[in-house]
Amino acid sequence: xxxxxxxxxxxxxxxxxxxxxxxxxxxxxxxxxxxxxxxxxxxxxxxxxxxxxxxxxxxxxxxxxxxxxxxxxxxxxxxxxxxxxxxxxxxxxxxxxxxxxxxxxxxxxxxxxxxxxxxxxxxxxxxxxxxxxxxxxxxxxxxxxxxxxxxxxxxxxxxxxxxxxxxxxxxxxxxxxxxxxxxxxxxxxxxxxxxxxxxxxxxxxxxxxxxxxxxxxxxxxxxxxxxxxxxxxxxxxxxxxxxxxxxxxxxxxxxxxxxxxxxxxxxxxxxxxxxxxxxxxxxxxxxxxxxxxxxxxxxxxxxxxxxxxxxxxxxxxxxxxxxxxxxxxxxxxxxxxxxxxxxxxxxxxxxxxxxxxxxxxxxxxxxxxxxxxxxxxxxxxxxxxxxxxxxxxxxxxxxxxxxxxxxxxxxxxxxxxxxxxxxxxxxxxxxxxxxxxxxxxxxxxxxxxxx
Numbered sequence: 001x002x003x004x005x006x007x008x009x010x011x012x013x014x015x016x017x018x019x020x021x022x023x024x025x026x027x028x029x030x031x032x033x034x035x036x037x038x039x040x041x042x043x044x045x046x047x048x049x050x051x052x053x054x055x056x057x058x059x060x061x062x063x064x065x066x067x068x069x070x071x072x073x074x075x076x077x078x079x080x081x082x083x084x085x086x087x088x089x090x091x092x093x094x095x096x097x098x099x100x101x102x103x104x105x106x107x108x109x110x111x112x113x114x115x116x117x118x119x120x121x122x123x124x125x126x127x128x129x130x131x132x133x134x135x136x137x138x139x140x141x142x143x144x145x146x147x148x149x150x151x152x153x154x155x156x157x158x159x160x161x162x163x164x165x166x167x168x169x170x171x172x173x174x175x176x177x178x179x180x181x182x183x184x185x186x187x188x189x190x191x192x193x194x195x196x197x198x199x200x201x202x203x204x205x206x207x208x209x210x211x212x213x214x215x216x217x218x219x220x221x222x223x224x225x226x227x228x229x230x231x232x233x234x235x236x237x238x239x240x241x242x243x244x245x246x247x248x249x250x251x252x253x254x255x256x257x258x259x260x261x262x263x264x265x266x267x268x269x270x271x272x273x274x275x276x277x278x279x280x281x282x283x284x285x286x287x288x289x290x291x292x293x294x295x296x297x298x299x300x301x302x303x304x305x306x307x308x309x310x311x312x313x314x315x316x317x318x319x320x321x322x323x324x325x326x327x328x329x330x331x332x333x334x335x336x337x338x339x340x341x342x343x344x345x346x347x348x349x350x351x352x353x354x355x356x357x358x359x360x361x362x363x364x365x366x367x368x369x370x371x372x373x374x375x376x377x378x379x380x381x382x383x384x385x386x387x388x389x390x391x392x393x394x395x396x397x398x399x400x401x402x403x404x405x406x407x408x409x410x411x412x413x414x415x416x417x418x419x420x421x422x423x424x425x426x427x428x429x430x431x432x433x434x435x436x437x438x439x440x441x442x443x444x445x446x447x448x449x450x451x
Contacts, residue, residue, distance in 0.1 A: 147204050148242050150175070153201075156168050170192050173306040174187060175187050177246065177344055199225060205240060209231050217343060246341060249336030254316070259316065261306055261307075264301075266301050290414070291335045318337060356447060360413065375398075378397075402427070
């Protein structure tokens with residue numbers, strides 16, 4: 001018989017083999033808490049990573065692939081007009097010759113009396129073929145000019161009485177005035193695009209592209225739109241990107257010269273009108289600037305738009321509506337392009353237009369000679385609550401300087417102001433009539449922003 005010791009060992013082994021290891025109970029609250037903490041940390045680190053990527057991505061991209069800065073748009077300076085006596089002096093002054101040459105007898109001039117001239121003109125007979133040829137030439141010339149023109153379509157979404165959404169569209173003309181290497185810059189009228197939610201530009205070759213407003217000048221009804229060259233892509237190769245040439249509206253012989261109105265002079269896009277410039281002496285007085293007004297004999301729409309081209313393919317005027325007299329409402333008129341160049345340059349760069357609120361004119365020579373009114377920008381009116389009024393400028397003052405620049409006429413004042421920036425503090429030197437004589441005063445004016 002097995003002894004007691006061996007029996008006890010067998011019992012111990014049997015008891016040991018049947019033991020079960022009991023697992024530790026799971027704490028569900030702690031598990032849920034840790035899971036939530038882990039998920040929260042993952043979300044937080046994800047947000048931090050996204051934020052860091054958004055902040056650093058433009059920096060890294062610009063470092064690896066630096067963007068090309070937009071090229072500055074520079075318009076040619078206006079040529080200085082020669083006085084008649086200067087032209088005569090230049091014409092009479094003989095040109096130096098390296099060696100004396102024998103004088104040649106001047107050719108005899110053939111002088112015709114009035115009857116002979118009339119007889120020659122009577123021999124010239126134009127038939128319908130000649131007129132047809134003339135207008136065919138003009139039609140081909142218009143086709144060349146239309147490559148600079150675009151149709152701007154503004155789309156606005158709205159709802160009717162029954163909460164149904166509908167779109168309203170408004171079209172106007174525009175002209176390509178610049179290419180800065182990144183964008184095409186288009187000059188158009190502000191009133192037609194100011195309420196648009198979306199702008200589309202249609203070029204003469206049928207290509208359409210989205211546009212954004214770079215900047216606007218509401219008082220003058222001017223706006224510059226920009227179209228990204230990247231959005232045009234291969235649809236508009238470089239040879240199809242035509243930029244109009246801006247001419248001069250300050251030439252003395254402009255009156256009577258032929259012009260062609262292109263854009264929407266008859267109120268609809270693609271219309272055209274032929275005529276001549278009938279006057280250049282009008283002005284449109286706005287706050288801080290005056291625009292030259294060109295009138296023509298072209299009968300158009302009271303909502304006309306577009307530009308005036310001369311026969312050299314240059315823009316001489318930007319058509320504006322509602323600026324002519326009540327008896328000439330349907331005659332096409334335009335801002336002289338020379339007064340717009342500096343403004344277009346500021347709008348094209350997206351700069352805000354500085355504003356003082358002075359409505360002024362030039363001082364006539366008669367007023368200077370008879371009443372000793374100093375030359376400068378004569379303040380005819382100061383707009384209510386404008387920076388100029390708040391600084392103390394009054395009607396009847398003559399602005400003779402801005403900062404260190406002398407002002408001899410209103411265009412000088414406008415030119416210096418357009419070189420300043422909004423919120424700049426400008427020092428205006430003003431001559432004010434006091435006790436029968438003009439005395440100089442100085443005012444500090446903080447430039448506001450024009451609408």
